[in-house]
Structure formats: structure tokens, C-alpha cells
Amino acid sequence: MENRNQTTLPLSPSEMTIQPIGIIHTPFYGKEEAPVQGAFQPEAVGMVEVFPEFSAALKDIEAFTHLYLIYRFDRAGEIELVRAPFLDDEPHGIFATRHPCRPNGLGLSVVRLLSREVNVLRVAGIDVLDATPLIDIKPYIPRFDSYPDAGEGWLTDKESRSKPSGRE
Amino acid sequence: MENRNQTTLPLSPSEMTIQPIGIIHTPFYGKEEAPVQGAFQPEAVGMVEVFPEFSAALKDIEAFTHLYLIYRFDRAGEIELVRAPFLDDEPHGIFATRHPCRPNGLGLSVVRLLSREVNVLRVAGIDVLDATPLIDIKPYIPRFDSYPDAGEGWLTDKESRSKPSGRE
Numbered sequence: 001m002e003n004r005n006q007t008t009l010p011l012s013p014s015e016m017t018i019q020p021i022g023i024i025h026t027p028f029y030g031k032e033e034a035p036v037q038g039a040f041q042p043e044a045v046g047m048v049e050v051f052p053e054f055s056a057a058l059k060d061i062e063a064f065t066h067l068y069l070i071y072r073f074d075r076a077g078e079i080e081l082v083r084a085p086f087l088d089d090e091p092h093g094i095f096a097t098r099h100p101c102r103p104n105g106l107g108l109s110v111v112r113l114l115s116r117e118v119n120v121l122r123v124a125g126i127d128v129l130d131a132t133p134l135i136d137i138k139p140y141i142p143r144f145d146s147y148p149d150a151g152e153g154w155l156t157d158k159e160s161r162s163k164p165s166g167r168e
Numbered sequence: 169m170e171n172r173n174q175t176t177l178p179l180s181p182s183e184m185t186i187q188p189i190g191i192i193h194t195p196f197y198g199k200e201e202a203p204v205q206g207a208f209q210p211e212a213v214g215m216v217e218v219f220p221e222f223s224a225a226l227k228d229i230e231a232f233t234h235l236y237l238i239y240r241f242d243r244a245g246e247i248e249l250v251r252a253p254f255l256d257d258e259p260h261g262i263f264a265t266r267h268p269c270r271p272n273g274l275g276l277s278v279v280r281l282l283s284r285e286v287n288v289l290r291v292a293g294i295d296v297l298d299a300t301p302l303i304d305i306k307p308y309i310p311r312f313d314s315y316p317d318a319g320e321g322w323l324t325d326k327e328s329r330s331k332p333s334g335r336e
Contacts, residue, residue: 014187014301015186015187016187016240016273017183017184017185017186018183018184019182019183019184019271020182021271021272037311037312050263054263054271056249056250056261057249057250057261057262057263057264057271058261058263059260059261060260060261060321061261061263061264061321063264063319063321063322064264064318064319065315065319066315066319068276070238070274072184081224081225082227091227092227092228093225093226093228093229095222095225095226095229095304095305095306095307096226096232097306097307098306098307098309102304103187103222103225103304104186104303105184106238106274106303108236108238108276108306110313110315133184135274136263136270136272136274137263138263138265138276139266139321139323140315140318141320141321141323142315142316142318142320143205143320143323144205144266144278145315145318146313146314146315146316146318147233147308148310148314148316149310150232150234150308150309150310150313150314151231151233151234152232152309152311153228153229153231153309154228154231155311
């Protein structure tokens with residue numbers, strides 16, 4: 001995360017501030033190593049550390065098998081509204097992709113919950129860089145969230161591949 | 169949204185600012201009317217208005233059938249880390265629920281995309297209050313996001329019901 005000193009910034013009427021509730025620890029230290037999507041590397045294990053002051057908010061989370069993590073892409077490059085994503089060479093609108101360089105810089109992943117130890121969740125299928133700031137955790141509930149027949153848009157027939165080099 | 173005047177607030181090193189990219193228009197004007205989850209009212213139609221300056225970021229979005237909307241619960245009440253959610257009378261940790269009164273106040277819904285007209289998306293299965301600030305749109309991709317066999321935690325056997333009255 002940007003390590004700036006305490007400062008004051010003007011807030012426009014519609015701006016809102018958010019604050020990390022924890023940190024996601026993963027084995028991915030550089031952008032080249034992180035998988036394009038967690039679903040492509042379901043065995044990748046990470047530790048979701050929730051700050052102790054939010055530990056109580058995890059009560060009963062261990063009864064879920066899958067969770068949503070919302071986090072901040074804190075090392076993303078410049079925002080471009082239309083760009084070629086990792087899985088395609090054609091440019092698409094950023095809201096039609098999951099690319100990190102997006103307005104507000106929030107990421108979303110579904111992970112498998114393996115275990116919980118107090119304020120630390122062990123999860124699988126994680127695809128973020130180590131030390132990514134965690135913004136929210138929500139339970140994944142198949143009745144609300146599972147749409148196996150949804151279309152895949154431009155991702156139809158796109159297979160996992162390495163991130164094209166030299167491209168953010 | 170809170171309509172405060174231009175102001176300056178101190179930002180701690182870990183705070184981040186986010187800004188709406190649009191507004192979600194729905195037929196739900198009061199908390200009592202909004203469905204507990206969009207999946208319980210799949211026919212509810214809303215209009216997702218993306219601000220014109222972000223319109224280009226929608227390129228190719230119409231090829232997807234389902235989208236994630238990330239939005240701000242701008243009329244949520246006080247945050248409690250453990251509380252009884254709408255679908256249960258037992259208290260659960262807020263990160264084990266989808267309840268609006270949560271740290272950072274972000275909501276997440278999967279909606280069906282019906283049509284797009286320039287910067288306005290017509291969607292179904294929407295469950296938010298009218299005029300909710302939109303923070304991000306991401307394509308729903310079943311290979312990454314659909315887990316029909318995921319567990320339901322405390323929601324197992326919980327059916328849709330009216331929101332308990334007098335409870336946030």
C-alpha cells in the first residue's frame with residue numbers, strides 16, 4: 001500500500017473513505033507470479049488476516065465453504081477505460097473485464113474456506129499479490145450467487161494463459 | 169448519499185477514497201420495500217446509470233448475461249460486528265452475513281443484464297434502494313464465480329421472509 005504520511009485531502013461531496021479490515025497474505029510477491037484468476041490455480045493457498053478489532057465479525061463464518069473477498073488492487077497501474085485484458089489481445093471496456101487497473105481499484109474473488117484460527121482464515125484459490133489490503137468479506141451463498149449457465153462474453157473459449165509480458 | 173459540503177478530512181495512511189461511477193435506479197424507495205436478496209425477486213428491474221465520463225468502460229459488456237454490481241449502502245445504520253441478519257433471528261458475525269451495516273459499507277449483487285443503451289444498463293434481480301451509488305461493475309464469469317455446491321452456512325433451510333420490523 002502507498003505509504004504516505006498523515007495528510008489532508010479535499011473530499012468532494014460524493015467521495016467516501018474506506019479502510020482496510022485486514023491483509024491478505026499469499027505466495028505471490030510479483031505481478032508476473034500471480035495467477036490471472038484464482039479459479040485457474042485452485043490449490044493456491046493464502047492466509048486472510050482480519051485485524052483483531054474486527055475478529056468478532058467472523059462469528060459463524062467457518063460454516064461457509066466459499067467466501068467473497070473484496071480487496072484493493074494497491075499496486076495497479078494507470079487506469080484506462082478500454083484496454084486488452086490478460087486473457088485477450090483485443091481491447092474491452094474495463095467494466096467488461098476483471099482487470100486491476102479500474103476506477104476505485106477494487107478486486108473481487110471467490111475463495112474456498114479451508115479453516116479458521118481466531119482472526120486468520122486459510123483459503124484456497126486465491127489470486128492476489130501478497131499483502132493486499134482486505135476491504136470486506138461476504139459469505140458466498142449459491143442461491144444468490146451461483147449462475148452456472150451465465151454467458152462468458154468475450155471470455156468464451158479463452159483458456160488460461162501466462163500474462164502477456166510488458167503489459168500491465 | 170450524504171450531501172455534505174466540500175470539506176477536508178484527515179486521512180490515515182491506510183485510508184483510501186472511492187468515488188461513485190454511477191447511480192442505481194430501482195423501484196425501491198424505502199428499506200421496507202427492498203427485497204432481502206435480489207435472487208428472491210428475480211423479476212425486479214432497475215436501471216444502472218453509469219456516469220458519461222465512464223461510458224467507454226462499458227464496451228463489450230452487452231455480451232455478458234450476468235454482472236456483479238458493487239455499490240455503497242449509503243443509508244445503512246450503525247455498524248455492529250455481530251447482529252441478527254434479516255433472514256435469521258440468531259446473531260452472526262457481520263462478515264458471515266450480507267447485511268448492509270458493515271465496515272466500509274459496500275454491497276455486492278449479481279444481476280441479469282437485460283439490455284444496454286449507451287451508458288444505461290437495464291438489469292433484473294436488483295435488490296438495492298433507489299439512487300444507490302455505484303462503485304464498480306464486473307462481468308460475472310461462471311468459470312470463476314459459479315459454485316453451485318457451496319455450503320450455505322447458517323442460511324441452510326432459511327427461506328425468504330419479510331424483513332423483521334423495527335430492526336435495521
